[in-house]
Amino acid sequence: MNLLNKNGVPSLEQIKSRFPSKELLLTPKAITECYEEIPCNPCSTVCPFDAITIGEDINTPPVVDFDKCTGCGICVYNCPGLAIFTVQENEEHLLFKIPYEFVPYPNLGEIVHAVNRNGEIISKAVITKVQISSRQDKTVLLHVQVAKEYLHEFITVRRII
Amino acid sequence: MTNYDLVIIGGGPAGLSAAKIAAEAGVKSIIIERDYHLGGQLVKQTHMFFGSEKQYAKTRGIDIAKILVNNVMDYPDSIEVMTNTTVVGLYDDMVLTLLQNESYSKIKAKSIIIATGASEKFLAFENNDLPGIYGAGAVQTLMNVHGVLPGENVVMVGSGNIGLIVSYQLMQAGVNVKAVLEASPTIGGYKVHASKLKRLGVDILTSTSIKKAIGKDKLEKIIISKLDNDWNYIEKTETEIETDVLCISVGLSPQSRLLGMIEAKMKYVPTLGGLVAVINKHHETSIKNIFVAGDVCGVEEASSAIVEGCFTGLIVSERLGHKHQNHDKLYNDFKSQLQNLRSGPFGKKTRTGLEELRRDEFVK
Numbered sequence: 001m002n003l004l005n006k007n008g009v010p011s012l013e014q015i016k017s018r019f020p021s022k023e024l025l026l027t028p029k030a031i032t033e034c035y036e037e038i039p040c041n042p043c044s045t046v047c048p049f050d051a052i053t054i055g056e057d058i059n060t061p062p063v064v065d066f067d068k069c070t071g072c073g074i075c076v077y078n079c080p081g082l083a084i085f086t087v088q089e090n091e092e093h094l095l096f097k098i099p100y101e102f103v104p105y106p107n108l109g110e111i112v113h114a115v116n117r118n119g120e121i122i123s124k125a126v127i128t129k130v131q132i133s134s135r136q137d138k139t140v141l142l143h144v145q146v147a148k149e150y151l152h153e154f155i156t157v158r159r160i161i
Numbered sequence: 162m163t164n165y166d167l168v169i170i171g172g173g174p175a176g177l178s179a180a181k182i183a184a185e186a187g188v189k190s191i192i193i194e195r196d197y198h199l200g201g202q203l204v205k206q207t208h209m210f211f212g213s214e215k216q217y218a219k220t221r222g223i224d225i226a227k228i229l230v231n232n233v234m235d236y237p238d239s240i241e242v243m244t245n246t247t248v249v250g251l252y253d254d255m256v257l258t259l260l261q262n263e264s265y266s267k268i269k270a271k272s273i274i275i276a277t278g279a280s281e282k283f284l285a286f287e288n289n290d291l292p293g294i295y296g297a298g299a300v301q302t303l304m305n306v307h308g309v310l311p312g313e314n315v316v317m318v319g320s321g322n323i324g325l326i327v328s329y330q331l332m333q334a335g336v337n338v339k340a341v342l343e344a345s346p347t348i349g350g351y352k353v354h355a356s357k358l359k360r361l362g363v364d365i366l367t368s369t370s371i372k373k374a375i376g377k378d379k380l381e382k383i384i385i386s387k388l389d390n391d392w393n394y395i396e397k398t399e400t401e402i403e404t405d406v407l408c409i410s411v412g413l414s415p416q417s418r419l420l421g422m423i424e425a426k427m428k429y430v431p432t433l434g435g436l437v438a439v440i441n442k443h444h445e446t447s448i449k450n451i452f453v454a455g456d457v458c459g460v461e462e463a464s465s466a467i468v469e470g471c472f473t474g475l476i477v478s479e480r481l482g483h484k485h486q487n488h489d490k491l492y493n494d495f496k497s498q499l500q501n502l503r504s505g506p507f508g509k510k511t512r513t514g515l516e517e518l519r520r521d522e523f524v525k
Contacts, residue, residue, distance in 0.1 A: 005347040006367050008355030036352045037505040040211040042219035058213050059505030078219045080209035081353030102333055119362030137221065156360050
């Protein structure tokens with residue numbers, strides 16, 4: 001039974017299928033959590049490095065060439081489904097770049113809740129950059145520092161009120 | 162009575178796109194729009210659209226509306242626009258009756274494109290007329306066009322794309338979405354929309370529907386119940402949810418009533434959303450020179466409505482003796498765009514619906 005179709009939460013197996021091997025995460029990489037055949041292709045057309053392939057049939061889910069992907073994050077704020085983020089692993093932390101569409105958005109240095117795909121708070125996280133420009137069309141790119149154990153759990157942040 | 166080569170009924174994505182292509186081909190047209198402004202339902206869509214670049218993917222709906230309206234405004238000499246005007250009569254001799262500010266007028270057309278879109282379906286349950294119970298589209302208009310929140314807490318009925326998107330937009334506006342109910346065993350809309358909601362902590366309850374609404378002067382709470390595979394309520398699975406707003410998003414029906422006035426051949430095709438005109442492959446109805454485009458001939462996404470509008474505009478231009486200079490190239494391009502948009506699992510309803518419709522085709 002595919003639970004994604006029942007509650008909107010992909011399985012760990014589905015999630016892992018979108019990640020590259022750990023060694024490649026020394027530099028940031030785009031993770032495309034787009035498991036379904038829907039007619040959509042902006043991620044592949046906006047990528048300046050031709051790292052995301054969809055092809056002629058725009059219903060084909062995206063495939064990332066991790067050798068070409070630089071983790072720049074352009075696909076993250078251009079994905080209409082907010083289904084892409086980037087992640088990088090350094091010695092101490094995970095560094096995510098996630099799309100964020102709520103106001104007011106968090107501030108630089110702010111401590112926020114780290115949230116998983118079920119909407120549950122799993123930990124704390126730190127905002128290390130708040131990236132917004134006119135070409136992002138109102139979708140903020142939040143740079144978030146998260147503890148290393150949450151590689152396959154972390155998905156978004158929630159402000160601590 | 163003024164004569165027009167082309168009258169386009171409806172200034173949404175399909176109508177605007179048709180007018181633009183027709184103007185490029187040298188056809189003069191008039192767009193009749195019921196609302197105070199052009200753009201149709203796009204004007205309240207704050208999310209980025211899917212599809213490909215040709216249908217303005219990754220652009221927010223409200224900005225797509227601006228692009229399509231500007232495209233029309235680029236042809237002030239060819240395209241006339243009448244807003245706040247309802248077509249109340251359509252006759253066999255191509256005469257249309259218009260109602261604007263309580264005054265009637267008549268116009269005559271050589272050809273007509275009906276691009277009236279679709280309207281929301283409603284749901285039958287006890288007390289479904291209590292204040293606080295809305296269609297999802299109404300909530301979106303209130304919130305995104307007029308800046309008015311519908312209430313504090315919302316339960317959404319229906320997990321199609323509209324239900325999921327409006328739920329997300331309610332959360333963005335600071336309204337608490339308590340749950341999304343879905344009568345089927347699986348989520349109706351795109352899973353990426355469902356995942357966006359779930360990570361905000363909003364649960365989508367499948368095989369579940371509303372049983373009744375409770376409240377004295379306005380909605381106070383609802384009773385929900387689990388459903389079996391035949392959509393019957395399962396006894397003793399009832400739960401109560403306190404909420405001041407209930408939002409109904411259980412699908413759309415084509416706005417095809419004008420076609421009933423001219424006795425166009427119609428067919429009830431559930432996969433297209435309900436009663437639609439039987440059309441040939443060029444979107445022409447059984448009444449010569451009357452065409453349809455967009456949701457009125459089968460409920461889909463706005464991206465398909467844009468392409469259908471372009472396609473129909475192209476066909477009508479040729480009929481009127483103004484063949485577009487890129488006719489053949491555009492014809493194939495629009496056809497392949499539609500095919501591409503419809504080729505995945507979400508396009509299956511439209512594909513089977515169109516096949517069913519074609520079986521009744523009166524012209525080969």
